[in-house]
Amino acid sequence: MDNVIKNIIGKDISIGELFEEYRSQIEEHSSEVLNSFRGEAFDTFQETGIPSNKVENYKYTNLQPFFKGDFKFSIAPGKSEQNVEDVFSCDVDTLDTYTLYVVNGWYYPLNDLEGLPAGVRIGSLAQLSKDDPAFFKKYYGKRVPYLSDGIAAMNTMFAQDGFVIHIPKGVVVEKPIQIVNILMSEESLMATQRNLIVMEENSEAKVMVCDHTLSTDKFVMNSVTEGHIARDARLDFYNLQNQHNATTQVAGFYFEQHENSLVSTNNLTLHAGVARNNIELKLAGEHAEGRAYGLYLLDKNQHVDNFSYIDHAVAECFSDELFKGVLDDYSTGAFTGKIMVRPDAQKTNAYQSNNNLLLTNDAKINTKPQLEIYADDVKCSHGATVGQLDEDAMFYLRTRGINKEEATILLMYAFAYEVIEKIKVKPLREQIRGLVEQRFRGELDKCHSCVVCGQKGTEITCL
Amino acid sequence: MLSIKNLHAKIEDKEILRGIDLNVKPGEVHAIMGPNGSGKSTLASVLAGNEMFEVSEGEVLFNDKDILDMAPEDRAREGLFLSFQYPVEIPGVSMVNFLRTSLNELRKYRREKPFSASEFLKIMREKKNLVEIDSNLTNRSVNEGFSGGEKKKNEIFQMAMLEPKLSILDETDSGLDIDALRVVANGVNKLKRPDNATVLITHYQRLLEYIVPDYVHVLYHGRIVKTGGKELAHELEANGYDWIKKEFEDQ
Numbered sequence: 259m260d261n262v263i264k265n266i267i268g269k270d271i272s273i274g275e276l277f278e279e280y281r282s283q284i285e286e287h288s289s290e291v292l293n294s295f296r297g298e299a300f301d302t303f304q305e306t307g308i309p310s311n312k313v314e315n316y317k318y319t320n321l322q323p324f325f326k327g328d329f330k331f332s333i334a335p336g337k338s339e340q341n342v343e344d345v346f347s348c349d350v351d352t353l354d355t356y357t358l359y360v361v362n363g364w365y366y367p368l369n370d371l372e373g374l375p376a377g378v379r380i381g382s383l384a385q386l387s388k389d390d391p392a393f394f395k396k397y398y399g400k401r402v403p404y405l406s407d408g409i410a411a412m413n414t415m416f417a418q419d420g421f422v423i424h425i426p427k428g429v430v431v432e433k434p435i436q437i438v439n440i441l442m443s444e445e446s447l448m449a450t451q452r453n454l455i456v457m458e459e460n461s462e463a464k465v466m467v468c469d470h471t472l473s474t475d476k477f478v479m480n481s482v483t484e485g486h487i488a489r490d491a492r493l494d495f496y497n498l499q500n501q502h503n504a505t506t507q508v509a510g511f512y513f514e515q516h517e518n519s520l521v522s523t524n525n526l527t528l529h530a531g532v533a534r535n536n537i538e539l540k541l542a543g544e545h546a547e548g549r550a551y552g553l554y555l556l557d558k559n560q561h562v563d564n565f566s567y568i569d570h571a572v573a574e575c576f577s578d579e580l581f582k583g584v585l586d587d588y589s590t591g592a593f594t595g596k597i598m599v600r601p602d603a604q605k606t607n608a609y610q611s612n613n614n615l616l617l618t619n620d621a622k623i624n625t626k627p628q629l630e631i632y633a634d635d636v637k638c639s640h641g642a643t644v645g646q647l648d649e650d651a652m653f654y655l656r657t658r659g660i661n662k663e664e665a666t667i668l669l670m671y672a673f674a675y676e677v678i679e680k681i682k683v684k685p686l687r688e689q690i691r692g693l694v695e696q697r698f699r700g701e702l703d704k705c706h707s708c709v710v711c712g713q714k715g716t717e718i719t720c721l
Numbered sequence: 722m723l724s725i726k727n728l729h730a731k732i733e734d735k736e737i738l739r740g741i742d743l744n745v746k747p748g749e750v751h752a753i754m755g756p757n758g759s760g761k762s763t764l765a766s767v768l769a770g771n772e773m774f775e776v777s778e779g780e781v782l783f784n785d786k787d788i789l790d791m792a793p794e795d796r797a798r799e800g801l802f803l804s805f806q807y808p809v810e811i812p813g814v815s816m817v818n819f820l821r822t823s824l825n826e827l828r829k830y831r832r833e834k835p836f837s838a839s840e841f842l843k844i845m846r847e848k849k850n851l852v853e854i855d856s857n858l859t860n861r862s863v864n865e866g867f868s869g870g871e872k873k874k875n876e877i878f879q880m881a882m883l884e885p886k887l888s889i890l891d892e893t894d895s896g897l898d899i900d901a902l903r904v905v906a907n908g909v910n911k912l913k914r915p916d917n918a919t920v921l922i923t924h925y926q927r928l929l930e931y932i933v934p935d936y937v938h939v940l941y942h943g944r945i946v947k948t949g950g951k952e953l954a955h956e957l958e959a960n961g962y963d964w965i966k967k968e969f970e971d972q
């Protein structure tokens with residue numbers, strides 16, 4: 259096998275062998291439902307392995323080199339995952355949220371979620387899948403491509419914990435639900451996280467997931483979030499990524515939407531090492547509306563690859579995509595916008611746009627619209643741009659006494675603004691607005707601070 | 722205040738300004754007229770510091786400082802203002818943020834305390850009334866979706882906010898209906914003081930009925946070929962530029 263992990267129990271071992279060796283241990287601690295998927299996922303993984311750039315969907319990001327080397331593999335929650343209260347000094351001033359923590363993929367046992375509306379369940383995947391197997395059987399793994407995608411297969415093989423959000427019929431959760439994902443370790447770590455969001459008919463929630471690294475070790479995170487959005491339900495989903503340069507994160511978001519539902523996703527990558535987002539919205543009920551937005555701000559040798567897939571499976575659905583990136587230094591990025599309009603999906607409206615600002619000659623972006631349209635009565639549009647800062651605007655600002663650096667920041671911010679504007683939760687929008695500006699000014703402690711909750715980290719090094 | 726001597730400037734080896742001489746004193750209004758392509762807008766751009774043009778010869782002193790080596794922002798901080806012929810739309814940058822940044826940069830340069838948010842808003846309100854700008858415009862992004870007239874009014878509004886010593890108005894009258902022209906001209910007249918000066922660049926005499934110049938210069942082929950009082954503008958209006966061209970070619 260190609261991907262060999264070294265330091266687990268002090269020997270070289272491939273990811274497949276690792277699974278075989280620890281399978282019984284994993285299964286012993288996990289629920290039956292989770293275990294029932296491992297066999298097929300493993301068979302798939304044995305065929306696919308970790309995707310290289312020879313796999314069409316991973317053309318711009320060869321993941322193989324990042325999934326091998328000297329890592330501890332997180333098979334069970336360790337000591338650090340259970341003893342981190344002192345780090346959780348979350349100081350929420352403007353943002354009133356239900357906040358929960360997930361550490362290295364493990365649901366933090368001391369999460370305190372008081373005051374949730376009646377019937378709403380938020381908790382650990384490990385626990386809930388044991389407590390309510392019927393619920394899990396109905397939803398778990400139904401939308402995740404673990405039979406075709408190597409990363410999803412690997413995630414499903416090792417999946418043990420993560421968060422679950424279940425909003426019952428008709429319930430509106432007013433306060434945003436914030437998940438703070440923390441990576442912290444005393445050695446290089448490879449971890450798995452599996453999340454499930456189930457929104458029943460006519461329910462509503464805002465979910466924001468913040469990804470942070472709290473120690474300077476090398477991390478590889480394989481995370482999958484699956485969402486089932488029933489008819490008339492509304493989900494606002496935000497993923498704010500702020501991880502240090504030695505982090506590789508592959509995050510899959512697989513949402514299925516039913517009739518008249520509304521899902522809006524916004525992937526904001528403020529800082530990352532290597533990040534790959536798989537964002538899939540399946541519009542499976544008429545009049546469903548899917549919106550996928552993203553903003554990536556890269557410098558140094560960072561690499562971010564957003565792969566979106568909007569599947570118009572039935573008629574009369576609407577989708578809108580906007581991804582924007584600012585790339586500095588010798589950073590690289592990729593965007594793929596796959597839109598599938600199936601034969602019966604008449605009256606589809608699908609819009610897609612990807613705009614990039616390259617600040618240097620060394621920065622590079624690959625952008626690829628990929629439209630497959632099998633119905634004839636549809637409206638689809640797509641556009642991609644790659645450009646530099648507008649010289650005319652720059653001159654205009656400078657003639658008003660604003661220096662080049664300040665003008666550059668204003669213009670970069672102006673470019674990013676369109677995506678920030680899509681954030682519907684106003685205090686969150688304000689926070690992110692300020693944060694993006696800080697990021698452009700180089701004032702953001704990129705490595706550690708939790709930007710939304712004000713979590714301060716140790717300013718050891720910015721790699 | 723402004724002293725231009727033998728200014729030559731080119732773009733991609735094409736010489737556009739071929740030896741401009743001009744002196745502007747405080748309290749004066751100068752009009753620079755001329756046919757299309759004579760170099761009027763280039764002169765404005767070069768003075769403001771547009772790096773697209775290369776100055777190959779000559780000297781420009783502004784308040785006794787050589788400004789040709791200064792960055793555009795420093796020229797602005799010294800008190801030079803250019804009202805653009807085509808103001809640039811900058812979606813995503815709010816008028817308020819833009820103007821406050823701009824004004825405070827100028828104050829910082831003069832070692833003055835930056836305005837607080839409330840002080841700034843108060844000044845903005847006063848100046849808005851002065852130049853009769855629609856108050857909604859300042860709630861929007863810089864020039865975004867503004868009509869031609871609104872953009873020009875916005876330039877004059879910025880001029881009112883920044884209180885420059887020397888304002889160069891590049892074709893501020895072009896594309897304006899009579900009401901907008903009146904608003905723009907009134908704004909300029911109200912801002913006139915004994916210690917500041919204005920250079921109007923225009924193709925037509927129309928604006929000069931509202932803003933009366935002390936001097937009128939005719940620019941042709943990159944050079945000022947004729948200078949006179951305000952009556953020269955009337956002569957140009959009546960007879961066009963052909964006689965100037967002819968005079969020039971006869972020389």
